[in-house]
Amino acid sequence: MNSETKPLSEPVFLMLMSLAAKPRHGYALIKDIELLTAGRVRLTTGTLFGALRRLLDDRLIERFEDEDRIRDKKSYQLTEAGLRQLEIELDRMKQLTRAALARLRAREEEQS
Amino acid sequence: MLLRIYPMEYRGWFADEMRTAFEEGIAERSGEGRVALLGFVFGELASLISGAAAEWAARFVYALYHSNRYIGSSCLPNPNRICVPGVSRELYAAAHRGRPGTLRAIDDSGWCANAHQTFVLASPLRRLAISICSSVLPIHPAPARRGHPAEYDRLRHDPKKVSGS
Numbered sequence: 489m490n491s492e493t494k495p496l497s498e499p500v501f502l503m504l505m506s507l508a509a510k511p512r513h514g515y516a517l518i519k520d521i522e523l524l525t526a527g528r529v530r531l532t533t534g535t536l537f538g539a540l541r542r543l544l545d546d547r548l549i550e551r552f553e554d555e556d557r558i559r560d561k562k563s564y565q566l567t568e569a570g571l572r573q574l575e576i577e578l579d580r581m582k583q584l585t586r587a588a589l590a591r592l593r594a595r596e597e598e599q600s
Numbered sequence: 601m602l603l604r605i606y607p608m609e610y611r612g613w614f615a616d617e618m619r620t621a622f623e624e625g626i627a628e629r630s631g632e633g634r635v636a637l638l639g640f641v642f643g644e645l646a647s648l649i650s651g652a653a654a655e656w657a658a659r660f661v662y663a664l665y666h667s668n669r670y671i672g673s674s675c676l677p678n679p680n681r682i683c684v685p686g687v688s689r690e691l692y693a694a695a696h697r698g699r700p701g702t703l704r705a706i707d708d709s710g711w712c713a714n715a716h717q718t719f720v721l722a723s724p725l726r727r728l729a730i731s732i733c734s735s736v737l738p739i740h741p742a743p744a745r746r747g748h749p750a751e752y753d754r755l756r757h758d759p760k761k762v763s764g765s
Contacts, residue, residue, distance in 0.1 A: 515624045533625070534646075561620065
């Protein structure tokens with residue numbers, strides 16, 4: 489399997505999804521991911537910042553000073569490469585969903 | 601205090617943000633009762649310890665092959681070293697002129713300019729160690745995902761752009 493198409497881990501995928509809408513700082517990412525998954529996934533600080541470090545290293549996101557904020561907070565935004573990676577992952581998931589649905593339909597037809 | 605178990609570079613980048621996120625989490629959970637608060641604190645402590653172990657491992661693997669910081673300046677040539685044989689002039693100049701945030705200098709072999717530089721300047725013993733280690737531990741964990749930035753490719757194939765440096 490090409491590493492370009494290697495599946496992203498769930499926390500990384502959720503982080504890219506969250507940042508696709510707008511730039512966010514660390515805690516806002518945790519809250520948005522909690523909201524996106526209806527409370528199923530709540531990232532811990534260690535997981536979040538470890539993943540952010542790897543995403544920064546891979547240039548999938550970038551960090552910038554958010555001047556609008558009262559507290560000194562750094563925000564993160566998706567890069568072009570990050571957006572491309574998210575699209576690749578979405579295509580992979582769509583393909584899997586289609587394949588799974590086709591198998592389920594075939595099974596139902598066999599049973600009926 | 602627990603943040604001290606992380607590598608220094610990591611603390612420099614994220615310590616303040618991690619502290620803020622932890623404080624905001626505590627403030628939110630404090631209204632949900634003691635059990636929720638304790639669960640949150642233990643979860644955070646466990647993730648900090650496992651996160652620190654993962655960061656030390658990443659730093660150790662990176663330090664085997666490189667001479668610069670593993671966050672931010674990762675893979676770019678070390679500016680404190682001279683341009684050496686084995687690192688092309690274009691690559692060296694391109695990397696020095698580019699901003700670290702927009703440039704990643706990994707060549708076709710999967711080695712970055714910094715790894716080349718480190719290998720060329722290393723003692724014979726260290727070169728042997730690097731060669732042995734690289735057969736087990738990858739120099740760049742996900743080379744295809746990092747890719748070549750467009751700016752790097754442009755500079756690499758158009759030496760005129762960097763002739764001024």
